[in-house]
Amino acid sequence: MSEFQDSFTDALLNPDLATPSGLVDPKGRVAGKRFDVYRNNVSNPPHTFPICPKSPVWN
Amino acid sequence: MSTYTHNNALPHRAGVGYKAQHLNDILKDPTSIGWIEIHAENYMGDGGRPIAQLKHLRDIYPVSCHGVGLSIGSETGLDPEHLQRLKKLVDWLEPAMFSEHLAWSTHDTGFLNDLLPVPYTQDVADLVVSHIQQVQETVGRQMLLENPSTYVAFEQTDMSEIDFLSDVAKRSGCGLLLDVNNVFVSATNQHYSPTGYIDAYPTEYIGEIHLGGHEEDSDDHGDTLLIDSHSRAVVDPVWSLYEYTLAKTGARPTLIEWDNDIPSWDVLASEAAQANVLLDQFGEIAAQ
Numbered sequence: 001m002s003e004f005q006d007s008f009t010d011a012l013l014n015p016d017l018a019t020p021s022g023l024v025d026p027k028g029r030v031a032g033k034r035f036d037v038y039r040n041n042v043s044n045p046p047h048t049f050p051i052c053p054k055s056p057v058w059n
Numbered sequence: 060m061s062t063y064t065h066n067n068a069l070p071h072r073a074g075v076g077y078k079a080q081h082l083n084d085i086l087k088d089p090t091s092i093g094w095i096e097i098h099a100e101n102y103m104g105d106g107g108r109p110i111a112q113l114k115h116l117r118d119i120y121p122v123s124c125h126g127v128g129l130s131i132g133s134e135t136g137l138d139p140e141h142l143q144r145l146k147k148l149v150d151w152l153e154p155a156m157f158s159e160h161l162a163w164s165t166h167d168t169g170f171l172n173d174l175l176p177v178p179y180t181q182d183v184a185d186l187v188v189s190h191i192q193q194v195q196e197t198v199g200r201q202m203l204l205e206n207p208s209t210y211v212a213f214e215q216t217d218m219s220e221i222d223f224l225s226d227v228a229k230r231s232g233c234g235l236l237l238d239v240n241n242v243f244v245s246a247t248n249q250h251y252s253p254t255g256y257i258d259a260y261p262t263e264y265i266g267e268i269h270l271g272g273h274e275e276d277s278d279d280h281g282d283t284l285l286i287d288s289h290s291r292a293v294v295d296p297v298w299s300l301y302e303y304t305l306a307k308t309g310a311r312p313t314l315i316e317w318d319n320d321i322p323s324w325d326v327l328a329s330e331a332a333q334a335n336v337l338l339d340q341f342g343e344i345a346a347q
Binding site: 004005006008009012022023024025026027028029031032033034035037038041042 | 133134135163166167169171172173175176178210211212213214215248249250278279280282284286
């Protein structure tokens with residue numbers, strides 16, 4: 001699992017990287033645009049979704 | 060497995076995700092909703108207007124505390140500082156429910172602002188059980204685990220989401236939060252039957268239900284791709300799936316989630332009223 005979250009995170013933060021291996025659509029094809037949903041959410045979060053740094057202080 | 064005192068029961072009525080812009084409208088007619096839900100991470104500071112409002116509202120309504128930042132599925136472990144902030148909030152707020160997501164959002168020292176998916180394997184289930192037990196031991200109460208909206212599948216997955224959730228709930232002692240919109244989104248995206256999912260779901264663990272809106276897109280091959288957005292009204296197929304669920308479970312506490320493009324209070328309250336019509340109908344059936 002460790003390698004999976006490493007590669008998933010790297011690909012999330014670098015759109016030039018390919019979709020991590022093992023991520024597919026229901027027909028077994030490379031996830032492609034489906035993975036981009038996560039990329040978009042991480043790089044352009046909805047403004048009202050709680051943006052939580054590692055050590056948040058909310059006031 | 061430790062057994063924790065069950066949370067104070069939320070009423071089997073509709074609640075809403077609390078937004079500060081609705082405060083005055085809520086106070087004008089407090090009976091229009093049965094309870095409120097707050098995102099835990101928005102109330103982890105010691106003061107300010109959010110805490111003042113929450114102090115007032117907790118005297119009026121049962122409060123469900125919904126975490127979005129614990130990263131239950133993270134291989135790097137739970138952040139002990141974040142967990143202690145959660146404990147402080149829960150000790151003070153004494154919420155009727157506490158819930159979190161089956162997802163990960165932290166990796167090494169970074170926070171990734173999304174609810175990221177996990178493969179359904181025994182190793183991941185073991186990790187999630189361990190983390191839930193750590194949470195429950197820290198806050199001293201049971202938590203509910205929410206099913207995710209998913210957009211991708213994992214080649215390494217070797218059990219169904221239902222089997223995964225059932226196994227985790229049984230071994231950790233947690234309850235489950237059934238997000239009916241997430242079921243519809245994932246079933247559409249992963250090409251399975253949403254009613255089949257509900258038929259197989261371990262309803263005995265349900266402590267709360269969520270309803271929300273989603274957006275529609277398509278993937279690289281033109282297949283429908285639904286995206287959980289909490290930015291729209293609940294669509295008719297999700298209302299139908301909710302009705303299908305209640306026919307099996309009877310009335311359960313139900314939240315209307317609307318976190319983006321937030322509407323006027325009248326619109327949000329009408330969604331809650333629509334849920335209450337069904338809760339009345341199936342509450343009576345369950346009582347017979």
